[in-house]
Amino acid sequence: MSQTSTLNCVLGFTDTETVLLDLDDVSFRTARYWARRANRWFKLEGFLILKSSENHYHVVFNRRVSWSENMRIVAWVSLLSHNRGLVKWFIMQCIKQGSTLRVSPKVEKHSPRIVYREGIQDGRIREFLVERKLIKKIVSCISRIDFV
Amino acid sequence: MVKKIAVYGTFETTEHVKQRYWKVRKDGIKQRYWKKTTRTKKVVKKGRYEFHGSGKDLYKAVVKAQKIVPKGYIDIPAKDFLKNPRRYGEKGTWIESDIDS
Numbered sequence: 333m334s335q336t337s338t339l340n341c342v343l344g345f346t347d348t349e350t351v352l353l354d355l356d357d358v359s360f361r362t363a364r365y366w367a368r369r370a371n372r373w374f375k376l377e378g379f380l381i382l383k384s385s386e387n388h389y390h391v392v393f394n395r396r397v398s399w400s401e402n403m404r405i406v407a408w409v410s411l412l413s414h415n416r417g418l419v420k421w422f423i424m425q426c427i428k429q430g431s432t433l434r435v436s437p438k439v440e441k442h443s444p445r446i447v448y449r450e451g452i453q454d455g456r457i458r459e460f461l462v463e464r465k466l467i468k469k470i471v472s473c474i475s476r477i478d479f480v
Numbered sequence: 481m482v483k484k485i486a487v488y489g490t491f492e493t494t495e496h497v498k499q500r501y502w503k504v505r506k507d508g509i510k511q512r513y514w515k516k517t518t519r520t521k522k523v524v525k526k527g528r529y530e531f532h533g534s535g536k537d538l539y540k541a542v543v544k545a546q547k548i549v550p551k552g553y554i555d556i557p558a559k560d561f562l563k564n565p566r567r568y569g570e571k572g573t574w575i576e577s578d579i580d581s
Contacts (some may be wrong), residue, residue, distance in 0.1 A: 340574035341489035343542065344581055346530055354581060421581060428553065430530065432486045432581040439576045463483050470485075470539050474546065 339474050343436035343467050350456040351376060351393035351405050352431040354384075356417025363389035364448060370409050371451065374401075378451020380460070382433075382444035388417075390433045390444050394455040402431065435467040443468065485538050488528035489579050491549040493572030494520040526579065527551070529568075533558035549574065 353370070355363045360381075367379045376393040384390055397405070403426060410418040425431045437443045497519040504510050527550035531541045537558035548565045549572035561568055 339546075340576050341487050341491070341545070342579060344486040344488065346484045346486045424580060428528075430484075432488075434581055439578050463485075466483060466535050466538070467485060470542050473539065474543060477543065 339436060339471060342434055342438055343471060344432045344434045345460060345463050345467065346430045346432045347456075347460075348399040348402065348430050349396050350431065350460060351395070351397055351402050352433050353391040353406065353409060354418060354421040354433060355389045355391065355413075355415060356421075357387050358389065358413075358415065359387065360389065360447065362413075363391065366409055366413050367391045367393075368450070369412075370405060373408070374405050376405075376451075377455060378449075378453055378457065380446060380453065380457050381448040383447045384434065384444040385441045389447075392433070392457055392460050394452050394457045396456055399429070406431070435464050436471045443471070482532050483535065483538060484530060484532040485542065486528060486530050486581075487542055487545050487550075488526075488581075489574050490524060490526050490577035491572045491574045492522055492524055493549055493570055495523050497521050524575070525549075528553050529561070530555040531558040531561065532556075537562065545569070546574065547571065 353367070355366065363381055367381060370376065371379050371393065376395045378394040380392045382390040382392070406422045406425070410422045433444070435443055496516045498514045499517050501513055501515060502510050503513055529545055529550050531538055541558035541561050544562060544565050548569035550569050554568045556568060
């Protein structure tokens with residue numbers, strides 16, 4: 333990974349109106365199951381799954397929600413899925429009042445890549461993808477700059 | 481559209497060494513005080529910037545943030561950070577670490 337050699341900090345997407353999930357230590361099928369279940373239960377229109385690393389997935393939902401509804405949905409998934417990583421992530425997001433998902437590469441981890449799409453993708457997903465593109469562009473520009 | 485980017489991680493910076501000293505008060509109680517010395521030491525800290533603004537401002541702010549590490553948790557418009565980066569951060573270098581979002 334050439335990008336990580338210059339960029340030691342992590343760049344991520346932060347939002348309060350987009351429902352984001354960070355599922356750790358789960359298979360793709362389990363991640364898709366929880367994404368589908370939340371999508372159906374809260375009528376979130378559609379979702380996008382990104383693979384962060386082996387058995388680590390990020391989920392982005394399409395419908396715009398308020399911050400309280402956002403946290404209600406994440407709390408619902410973390411309570412039912414018993415996923416320790418998600419619970420920890422959920423508490424962290426509550427403290428800083430904004431959900432963040434990593435976009436840039438991290439130590440021994442590539443930037444998350446899209447692995448699955450379902451439902452409508454023209455709402456918050458489209459905005460997430462626009463911002464993801466911008467962050468990736470910034471990362472590639474920074475990796476070309478020699479800071480030393 | 482206002483975009484928001486998070487820049488976070490672990491970094492190395494320098495801070496003044498604090499020296500402890502004791503002083504006997506008028507009422508006879510010995511009290512502990514701390515004074516900031518001119519000596520500095522290297523410390524490893526965690527911090528985060530939350531930048532919002534246009535694409536161009538965000539790019540400039542992220543480039544600037546490579547050398548100026550945050551003083552804790554900073555949530556500001558990228559334009560304000562570019563005007564006076566030293567107000568929100570200090571000199572330091574980001575180091576590779578496995579940090580959560």
